[in-house]
Amino acid sequence: MHTSKLLWAEGISKIYTIGQIQCTALRKTDLEIRKGEILCILGPSGSGKSTLLNILGGMSLSDTGKIFFQGQDISSYTANQMALYRRNKIGFVFQSYNLIPSLTAKENIELARQISSKPLDVSQVLEWVNMQSKTEHFPMQLSGGEQQRIAIARAIAKNPEILLCDEPTGALDYETGKLVLQTLVEINQKTNKTCVIITHNTAVSQIAHRTIFMRSGQIYEERLNECPALPSEIQW
8 A cells, every 4th residue: 555645736726828818727736646656647638637747747837736745845946946856856758759869779768867866777777668679779760669668768767756657658559558558567566666647548547556537627536446457457
């Protein structure tokens, strides 16, 4: 059972202004993320889940409320402090991979290690994602699933406290998506890293220890999963 709070939000809101139109993306939201867990944030497009993830990861600022990491209020951080928070505490995994095309798989991972104060060994993270044989391949020489696994290796190589994954299977086919989920589960089990996955795919939530359900910028339900499924067992 995961009970130790690592990152949490209290009453955070986000409003975007486009011309004279205001769009409320997040409404007075409270959220708790626990050390060592896999948390799924589930909701349709436009529900506010990506906005929430960006705020938790220090990529965006909330308009109201506070964010706490390991008991410290980070919502009042300066730009430099927030950059250090992103660099040392957060690993991002995106739907679009965001690998640098001119660098090999190994070089993409090495680049992330250079900004970390306590990086992990490249060989170790490549073994975790089962990509040891592709170290000298460029992104264009890799399949979508392979690129995503390298992106996961890049994120974990910084040795962050939390992996924030924004639709990590969204651009992948069924079988490849399950391989990527298996990679995330294995990293969670081997390293006890907290992993947050946002998705619109309800099947993905079956691998999580907890699931948060969102719609219209609000959390409306939370479910605890005492016996998470293996990625190989889920279907969509």
